[in-house]
Amino acid sequence: MPTYEYYCEKCGRFEEFQRMSDEPLSRCPTCGGPVRRLISRNVSIIFKGSGFYTTDNRSADYKEKAKKDSEAESSSGSSKAPDAAGV
Ligand SMILES: [Zn+2]
Numbered sequence: 909m910p911t912y913e914y915y916c917e918k919c920g921r922f923e924e925f926q927r928m929s930d931e932p933l934s935r936c937p938t939c940g941g942p943v944r945r946l947i948s949r950n951v952s953i954i955f956k957g958s959g960f961y962t963t964d965n966r967s968a969d970y971k972e973k974a975k976k977d978s979e980a981e982s983s984s985g986s987s988k989a990p991d992a993a994g995v
Contacts (some may be wrong), residue, residue: 917974921946 911923916936924933936943 913947914943916941916943 910926910928911925912926912932913921914933914936915921918939918941919936922936924937926932931945931957932945935941990995
């Protein structure tokens, strides 16, 4: 169940567990004042997930290049320099 964050001018920020189908709160459950919804925490989780995925790809690609580098280095040491500058 997603957690929605709201901001009340009197009570400050608070979180509310709601279903996707539930309507967003328009009034504070504590003081009854108007609230506005903040960006959901779920967004940052998705953002982190894609970030890890990108890192995984990059590290795999880096290992591949490093492997080629070491192979090239054994035959000719000078070929390593332009590749390293690209990274
Ligand atoms: Zn309030």
